[in-house]
Amino acid sequence: EDKVVQSPLSLVVHEGDTVTLNCSYEVTNFRSLLWYKQEKKAPTFLFMLTSSGIEKKSGRLSSILDKKELFSILNITATQTGDSAVYLCAVGSGGSNYKLTFGKGTLLTVNP
Amino acid sequence: DAGVIQSPRHEVTEMGQEVTLRCKPISGHNSLFWYRQTMMRGLELLIYFNNNVPIDDSGMPEDRFSAKMPNASFSTLKIQPSEPRDSAVYFCASSWGQGNQPQHFGDGTRLSIL
Numbered sequence: 001e002d003k004v005v006q007s008p009l010s011l012v013v014h015e016g017d018t019v020t021l022n023c024s025y026e027v028t029n030f031r032s033l034l035w036y037k038q039e040k041k042a043p044t045f046l047f048m049l050t051s052s053g054i055e056k057k058s059g060r061l062s063s064i065l066d067k068k069e070l071f072s073i074l075n076i077t078a079t080q081t082g083d084s085a086v087y088l089c090a091v092g093s094g095g096s097n098y099k100l101t102f103g104k105g106t107l108l109t110v111n112p
Numbered sequence: 113d114a115g116v117i118q119s120p121r122h123e124v125t126e127m128g129q130e131v132t133l134r135c136k137p138i139s140g141h142n143s144l145f146w147y148r149q150t151m152m153r154g155l156e157l158l159i160y161f162n163n164n165v166p167i168d169d170s171g172m173p174e175d176r177f178s179a180k181m182p183n184a185s186f187s188t189l190k191i192q193p194s195e196p197r198d199s200a201v202y203f204c205a206s207s208w209g210q211g212n213q214p215q216h217f218g219d220g221t222r223l224s225i226l
Contacts, residue, residue: 031212042116042203042217043155088155098212099168100145102155 002027004091006103014111017079021106023089024071032092033065033072034100039085046074046087079110114138116218118204124224130192133221136185137206145215146179146189147203155203161187162210194225 003026013019023033032050036043047056049065049072056063060079065072076083086105092098117136125131137144146158159169164181172179176195181187191198201222205215 034214036217041219045214045216048214090155092212098210099157099160100215101157104154 002091002093002099002101004089004101004103006087006089006106008106009104010107010109012109012111013079015080017110018075018077019079019108021074021076021087021089021108022071023073023103025089025091025101026070027091027093027101029093029095030067030091031094031098034090034092035063035072035074036088036090037085038088038105043088076108079108081110081112084108084110116204116206116216118202118218118221120221121219122222122224124226125194126226127195128193129225130190131194131198131223131225133189133202133204133223135187135189135204135218137187137204138216139185141206141208141216142184143207143209143213143215144181144187145205145207146187147205147217149201149203149220158189196225199223199225 005024007022034048035046047063052067060077063074086107088105089103090100119134142163144161147155149155158171159179160167161181179189201220203217203220205217207213207215
């Protein structure tokens, strides 16, 4: 059975801190790893990673994938209160029977 | 551009009633996914359509659940009869290609079965 594990489960930081969120996985026929941010409603797409060692960056957020060690990290620098959310990691696997398996998420709280 | 549109936003009904959730995917997307989110189990894939054809329904919990996609711009998820343990947030997502592109989610339907 495919498995995606995120850590920590929750994290409380102060504005300006840098955080690192972790995602490890065990899946059959890996295709991609995706990060989403979920506030009150829909998960919103952040990054999709398919190749090891290539950093994806968007503003203060960045992510990298290690396909040998089967994990990814999501970094957020100079955190702001608007970064408070649940961050979900999902791994895409399968051929024509493609599916995303989600982790339980990391709840990030950024205090002023 | 309009995102994925789901209705209703909230549904409260009594056990045993039929529930129908609706989804309009992003125009041009040909893959559609139904998910269920609970505190205990997180986000779980229920069913995946590609070009209106169900590809994987292994996540549908039991025969009380059914989903259809009669055309490229509309899908329904039906629960009949509903039970309290079906209470959850149900999300619809869409993407283009054969599912290996980022999925974009609707705002979900919060379902409460009393």
